[in-house]
Amino acid sequence: MKQSIREALPGLDLVLGWEQGWDALHATPLFIRKAEDVDRLILGPTCVQSLAVQLPSLKGKKVGIVVKGCDSRAVVQLLRERLLDRAEIILFGFGCDGVVSLKRLTKVLGDLDSVTSVKKTDDRLVVESPDGRREAAFDDVCAPKCLDCAWPNAVESDHFAGPRLEPRPPAESKTALERFEEKSLDERFAFWKREMERCIRCYACRNACPMCVCRDKCLAVSRNSKFVSQEANPSESFMFQLIHVMHLAGRCVSCGECERACPMDIPLGLLRAQSTAVTEELFHEQAGTDPEAPLPLLTFKTDEETIEERD
């Protein structure tokens, strides 16, 4: 990977990757502009955040980007929506066997200070810190999206490093959405009400989302928004979340960034999972897998096989 970035660097303005953050558990974005920056690049279970979120704002520059499977789907979806120019992007793909969720890791191992090393060995994660060595089953501490990841390899890449991995067999236990669906509608409503009481409308979910591309033209923060007021209460927060969901219908690449970025730990992935399931069921396609396919909600068929006629 480092070799191919070094070779491509002279023709690029910058390459986006990850470097180690303030301790071994945290990776932070790395902007590679010079050959010596390449040495700081790391790849591994701590390279969580999707760097694709940066790309639309870098339009016009020639940019390289290091991508996991889910990140590459975001790039492909942006290409599909003509928000990026394929000629300006160089993809450095690799096969990812899962990333760590710091929230889940803290639940299993407790607070972890000044971690010195994080290693993944087969199905376990070993964390070393001055307090000693602790380990956990990887499935218990990985990001929920990794449990049944069908796209471990970059779906599109100009350079691919390392072996291509097999998709994970779907987890046998029920998905979070399936468990949620066991609740009645009233319970679900009460659930969201309770969650939305905690939503602080910080928009971290939106800012982390690689498919949220309106940026400072976002409907939710417009000075004279007709859809949400600036008032902070559960119904306005829920309205904001549903704007996000509807604007991502058929576009969400299930990268889980919204849920990861949420400081209040609100399970936003449930809403996304439903929208993804619905659009797949209706339009038989997955976002971010084919850069040429038309967008399902910007096209139609005169006879929809999947939609019951309402005459």
Added chain:
Amino acid sequence: MPASPGVDSGNELRILGFLCNWCSYGGADSAGVARLEQPTDLRIIRTPCTGRIDPLFIVRALINGADGVLVSGCHPGDCHYVEGNFHARRRLETLKRILPVTGINPDRFMYTWVSASESGRWQEVVREFTARIHTLGPAPRMSDTLTETLAAEGLPMQATNGVK
């Protein structure tokens, strides 16, 4: 047909209808001209086309206290703008199927097609939809206090990270 619920019985609910100017609005108008009796719960908003309807209009209405939302436009193939209702069909169906995860009953939202000449069909649509919403009763509100919702759910009040 049972007597229509509504303003006379004092149990009127709030139902919002988004009607296409070219078909369903005309259909509702001719139903009125023909003096076909209809429930009074429906408040109509006239739109240029169902293709103009952002699914978020419906979400906003349901969150802001509508007990039901009805969208009605031209039959597919008959759109004044040729393809407006084809686009609308995909969006509205997507919304309808996303609603269950939010806990908002998807039965509170219906979309259908009624042409300008179908005044009888319009009467039927409004009567059936209104009856359905009356069976469901008033919609739960996010703006109700949390305590009320938890009580309805039979759950104790929980600490919510210091937020009210």
